[in-house]
Amino acid sequence: MIKRSEALQICCFVSILIWDVDSVCNETLSCVTQDGKDGYCMEGQCLTEIQSRPRSDLEIRIVAKYPEINIKEIKNKMLYIRGNGLGLNWTTGKKMTKTSTDTWEINFNFTSSDDGFRCQDCSNNIIITKKLEYRILIADKTNMVGGNFVVDLPVSMPSSYFHEKPLFEVYPWFYSKEGHISNFTIHSPEIGKERQIYLYFPPSFNENTYKTYPNLLVFDLYPGDFSELLAPIVDKLLAETGTTKEFIIIGYGDYQPGHERFYLLTPVPGTFLTCANGTFYDLCDNCLPINYTVDEYQRLMIEKCGKRDNIEGFGDRLLNFFLDKVRPKAQELANDRILIDQPNTGVMGYSLGGLMSCYAAWTRSSIFGLAACQSPSLWWPINNTTLNSCDFDFINNTLRDQSFQQSRFPQKIVLDAGSEESASPYRLTQSTVEAAKIISKIPGFTMNRNVWVNIYPGASHNFLEWFSRFWTVCQTLLPSDGAPQIPRS
Numbered sequence: 001m002i003k004r005s006e007a008l009q010i011c012c013f014v015s016i017l018i019w020d021v022d023s024v025c026n027e028t029l030s031c032v033t034q035d036g037k038d039g040y041c042m043e044g045q046c047l048t049e050i051q052s053r054p055r056s057d058l059e060i061r062i063v064a065k066y067p068e069i070n071i072k073e074i075k076n077k078m079l080y081i082r083g084n085g086l087g088l089n090w091t092t093g094k095k096m097t098k099t100s101t102d103t104w105e106i107n108f109n110f111t112s113s114d115d116g117f118r119c120q121d122c123s124n125n126i127i128i129t130k131k132l133e134y135r136i137l138i139a140d141k142t143n144m145v146g147g148n149f150v151v152d153l154p155v156s157m158p159s160s161y162f163h164e165k166p167l168f169e170v171y172p173w174f175y176s177k178e179g180h181i182s183n184f185t186i187h188s189p190e191i192g193k194e195r196q197i198y199l200y201f202p203p204s205f206n207e208n209t210y211k212t213y214p215n216l217l218v219f220d221l222y223p224g225d226f227s228e229l230l231a232p233i234v235d236k237l238l239a240e241t242g243t244t245k246e247f248i249i250i251g252y253g254d255y256q257p258g259h260e261r262f263y264l265l266t267p268v269p270g271t272f273l274t275c276a277n278g279t280f281y282d283l284c285d286n287c288l289p290i291n292y293t294v295d296e297y298q299r300l301m302i303e304k305c306g307k308r309d310n311i312e313g314f315g316d317r318l319l320n321f322f323l324d325k326v327r328p329k330a331q332e333l334a335n336d337r338i339l340i341d342q343p344n345t346g347v348m349g350y351s352l353g354g355l356m357s358c359y360a361a362w363t364r365s366s367i368f369g370l371a372a373c374q375s376p377s378l379w380w381p382i383n384n385t386t387l388n389s390c391d392f393d394f395i396n397n398t399l400r401d402q403s404f405q406q407s408r409f410p411q412k413i414v415l416d417a418g419s420e421e422s423a424s425p426y427r428l429t430q431s432t433v434e435a436a437k438i439i440s441k442i443p444g445f446t447m448n449r450n451v452w453v454n455i456y457p458g459a460s461h462n463f464l465e466w467f468s469r470f471w472t473v474c475q476t477l478l479p480s481d482g483a484p485q486i487p488r489s
């Protein structure tokens, strides 16, 4: 008698022909087991259930790179690893093996079954179901800064069939909790003149020189002004709370006096009402009352205090300047440690900067993978006939343009606004929600997967508001892989 499995291996058709009369059951048909239960015939047996096949001899490798020269511990300069499973725990570390200069490694042999993943040869065998979270420590004492590293399980190709095992390389840092601000000046053929650029380098930048970083273009940041207040906010996210991945900020806020900010942060030409005399800071030479409402402002600007200004909409020139000149220079200053691929490139801004973020992300999806449009001036421009209504050019034209809806690269876009930004004709609160809803219906986008919208009740329109909610867009766009620290037991 030929066993069915062998017959099937020879050829399924042949196996049908050689089915022998003395078999327990007929292959793949229903049958009755010896103890009278209904079953199915498989491989010559009448089965009522099939056992899941566990996997063993799975292997992955974690490699940590860190400049040894920066290790301050005198006696023990080795790296250790603690974690939530595969033989690791959070109380005592395992020593990693130093394999070459600045390089430490550890292998994990594990099993997996329908209930999770376990260390293969450990006595203490915690099971994990999704993520191996771990931290690196110097001398099992000095804990790394920032969120846990993570291996998302399951991973491909860990079985003994493969010679090369999956390798996860990480760049921990241990001492520095503060980033630093820098700046440079660069000539711009696109928008003219020498322009000053703001840079923020994250805490680990000088400590672990192997590490590379995503980049965020942020509008309205200028070296030496209120933008200095941003660094401590970002430091906290990256080092203290550890909820966000480290990134480099390239800030642009070098506007010429007058209304250059309007020229550079608007994507299309349009009309705007500016002060007939004075500036917004002196209430148009005290023409506006100090406590004006949006309605009053609208009326007074049209009737008395304002004048029509035609703004050319040089947003694209600013973006070209950023991509062609500013970022390459920043890359040079950062020793090529900026990740400039699409998933690692973000754009962020508030007000007109928020409009520009959305515009940049929407029209250049192959370049920007991440965008934060905060209290965006989606109303731009005001209607040049009525002067007291708005055109909402981004929503009506850019967002609805079919050519931009097709062949898009994957992106994450977050929009936000305060509830007190709702006054007509700008309707900033409402238009922000509307834009998010439109985006979420475009193929490739789903609310809460890659587009988010937040409204802050009670919040009005000002830069303090912007900085005070910077953390939430960072956590949305660049969340840490793992939990921020060792879990408290």
Ligand SMILES: *[C@@H]1O[C@H](CO)[C@@H](O)[C@H](O)[C@H]1NC(C)=O
Residues within 6 Å of the ligand: 023, 024, 025, 026
């Ligand atoms: C298998 O099928 C044949 C043909 O229908 C039938 O004669 C035979 O009794 C079946 N065998 C079993 C074990 O059910």
Ligand SMILES: *[C@@H]1O[C@H](CO)[C@@H](O)[C@H](O)[C@H]1NC(C)=O
Residues within 6 Å of the ligand: 087, 088, 089, 090, 091, 092, 093, 094, 124
């Ligand atoms: C934690 O892991 C270390 C290193 O593998 C081991 O020596 C220690 O016994 C473990 N502790 C517990 C409580 O499992």
Ligand SMILES: *[C@@H]1O[C@H](CO)[C@@H](O)[C@H](O)[C@H]1NC(C)=O
Residues within 6 Å of the ligand: 059, 107, 108, 109, 121
């Ligand atoms: C993992 O398995 C490989 C091959 O079976 C073996 O050489 C190695 O020592 C094991 N590593 C650990 C950490 O158990």
Ligand SMILES: *[C@@H]1O[C@H](CO)[C@@H](O)[C@H](O)[C@H]1NC(C)=O
Residues within 6 Å of the ligand: 182, 183, 184, 223, 224
């Ligand atoms: C710009 O950077 C230089 C050092 O490169 C520094 O001396 C200067 O204070 C910075 N300017 C501002 C405005 O921060």
Ligand SMILES: *[C@@H]1O[C@H](CO)[C@@H](O)[C@H](O)[C@H]1NC(C)=O
Residues within 6 Å of the ligand: 289, 291, 293
């Ligand atoms: C604005 O201030 C003026 C004078 O201080 C006052 O008379 C007026 O009622 C105020 N208006 C509003 C809307 O608060």
Ligand SMILES: *[C@@H]1O[C@H](CO)[C@@H](O)[C@H](O)[C@H]1NC(C)=O
Residues within 6 Å of the ligand: 276, 277, 285, 287, 304, 305, 306
């Ligand atoms: C602006 O200034 C000019 C010259 O001083 C003056 O004639 C005009 O009335 C002012 N306009 C407004 C709206 O204050």
Ligand SMILES: *[C@@H]1O[C@H](CO)[C@@H](O)[C@H](O)[C@H]1NC(C)=O
Residues within 6 Å of the ligand: 271, 310, 384, 385
């Ligand atoms: C108003 O805007 C339209 C385009 O929207 C333009 O064709 C027209 O010239 C503008 N008119 C004025 C007075 O600026």
Ligand SMILES: *[C@@H]1O[C@H](CO)[C@@H](O)[C@H](O)[C@H]1NC(C)=O
Residues within 6 Å of the ligand: 383, 384, 385, 386, 389, 390, 391
């Ligand atoms: C501007 O307002 C006029 C009058 O209400 C309207 O006809 C026109 O369509 C508006 N322009 C735009 C671009 O919405």
Ligand SMILES: *[C@@H]1O[C@H](CO)[C@@H](O)[C@H](O)[C@H]1NC(C)=O
Residues within 6 Å of the ligand: 391, 392, 395, 396, 431, 434
């Ligand atoms: C432009 O968009 C605004 C906001 O969605 C809307 O109210 C308005 O009707 C639109 N205008 C045109 C001409 O489609």
